[in-house]
Amino acid sequence: MTLRRAVLLLAATSGFAQEWTQWRGPNRDGVAAGFRAPASWPAALTRRWSVPAGSGYSSPVVSATHIFAHTREQDQEVVGAFERASGKLAWRKSYPAAFQKNKYALSMGQGPFSTPLLQQGRLFTLGATAILSCWDARTGGLLWRHDYSGAADTSRLFTGTAMSPAIDEGRLLIHTGDDSKGVFRALDAATGTERWRWEGDGPGYASPLVVTLGGTRQIVTLTDRRAIGLAAADGALLWSIPFKDEWNENIVTPVFHEGRLIFSGVRTGTFALEITRGAGAWTTKKTWDNSGIAMYMSSPVLDGPHLYGLSSRNKGQFFCLDASTGRVLWTTTGRETQNASLVSAGEFLLLLTAEGELIVTRKNPQRWVQVARYTVSGSPAFAHPVLLGEGVLIKDDRALSLWDWAAASGR
Numbered sequence: 001m002t003l004r005r006a007v008l009l010l011a012a013t014s015g016f017a018q019e020w021t022q023w024r025g026p027n028r029d030g031v032a033a034g035f036r037a038p039a040s041w042p043a044a045l046t047r048r049w050s051v052p053a054g055s056g057y058s059s060p061v062v063s064a065t066h067i068f069a070h071t072r073e074q075d076q077e078v079v080g081a082f083e084r085a086s087g088k089l090a091w092r093k094s095y096p097a098a099f100q101k102n103k104y105a106l107s108m109g110q111g112p113f114s115t116p117l118l119q120q121g122r123l124f125t126l127g128a129t130a131i132l133s134c135w136d137a138r139t140g141g142l143l144w145r146h147d148y149s150g151a152a153d154t155s156r157l158f159t160g161t162a163m164s165p166a167i168d169e170g171r172l173l174i175h176t177g178d179d180s181k182g183v184f185r186a187l188d189a190a191t192g193t194e195r196w197r198w199e200g201d202g203p204g205y206a207s208p209l210v211v212t213l214g215g216t217r218q219i220v221t222l223t224d225r226r227a228i229g230l231a232a233a234d235g236a237l238l239w240s241i242p243f244k245d246e247w248n249e250n251i252v253t254p255v256f257h258e259g260r261l262i263f264s265g266v267r268t269g270t271f272a273l274e275i276t277r278g279a280g281a282w283t284t285k286k287t288w289d290n291s292g293i294a295m296y297m298s299s300p301v302l303d304g305p306h307l308y309g310l311s312s313r314n315k316g317q318f319f320c321l322d323a324s325t326g327r328v329l330w331t332t333t334g335r336e337t338q339n340a341s342l343v344s345a346g347e348f349l350l351l352l353t354a355e356g357e358l359i360v361t362r363k364n365p366q367r368w369v370q371v372a373r374y375t376v377s378g379s380p381a382f383a384h385p386v387l388l389g390e391g392v393l394i395k396d397d398r399a400l401s402l403w404d405w406a407a408a409s410g411r
Contacts, residue, residue, distance in 0.1 A: 315338075
């Protein structure tokens with residue numbers, strides 16, 4: 001490596017807060033804060049390194065020095081740590097996790113589907129069969145484990161356990177089960193000791209948010225049949241609304257905007273929900289409802305008052321709508337992709353399609369403005385991309401790769 005290249009890499013590492021520690025980033029919102037765009041986007045990206053990393057839809061998470069991936073190799077789930085600069089394997093652990101799929105979803109991968117969580121030197125992974133593990137992020141040593149696979153009949157589920165754990169005030173939050181019943185748990189992150197549980201609906205495939213509504217800190221998520229709010233302190237059910245899907249595919253992570261929650265589903269459309277507390281009871285009210293925008297797997301991102309995402313209508317339409325009113329500002333023609341993972345990066349959006357294309361667009365509430373389009377994978381890419389300085393980390397169904405725009409543009 002030349003001295004100039006080493007300096008560039010150091011600048012990329014230190015100039016942009018790049019620890020991507022959980023599902024959709026530090027705040028679970030798909031926002032890469034502090035992103036520095038290149039002066040001009042190159043015609044092509046340079047692949048800095050690529051390493052085999054097993055299959056699965058789980059997204060990588062990143063510390064200051066390492067990248068962590070949760071993958072599958074036949075009947076084993078594998079957790080690996082890789083050096084950021086080179087992709088060199090630092091440690092690797094595996095455990096048995098045979099997975100029986102729903103007969104109607106055999107074309108889909110076998111997981112894992114849940115994104116790990118990195119916090120205070122601990123790495124938490126939740127496997128497709130609901131095996132929860134806590135690892136020492138530095139050494140790969142297993143600190144504690146709970147095997148909840150006996151309470152989840154994965155043959156009843158399209159993708160097995162898919163919610164990505166969250167953490168709040170030292171409580172690790174997980175939802176396990178199937179479409180007959182489930183348990184939402186808060187565990188002590190350090191010891192794995194259960195602090196509280198809520199027994200009720202089975203999990204959806206969505207991942208929860210922790211927000212404060214009506215002066216109460218609460219966990220908001222989609223189950224297999226409802227949208228719910230649980231008290232973060234003790235797991236009490238505060239409110240719920242029906243959220244029905246004939247296949248129980250409630251997937252999209254909710255968005256919090258101006259004190260309201262935005263939900264979306266293929267059969268529900270997209271709507272904003274106002275939740276208030278008065279006279280000892282919680283009430284919910286839709287403040288807007290847009291049936292024309294219906295998201296399936298892809299979770300949207302906010303940019304001020306504008307919500308950007310991928311609707312399932314017309315075989316995949318990118319869109320922008322007014323998050324305060326639900327009014328559609330624009331949509332693309334359609335037939336874009338079956339899924340896309342979105343990252344809000346300064347004045348740009350980066351969208352990774354399931355087909356392995358990375359699209360760079362300039363945020364614009366009036367129209368779609370494509371800036372660049374790159375091929376970054378030859379196999380299905382359902383995992384969320386991660387921005388690292390002057391490059392992007394891509395996990396597809398075969399490998400983990402770091403693509404660099406600095407080298408491609410000569411910077």
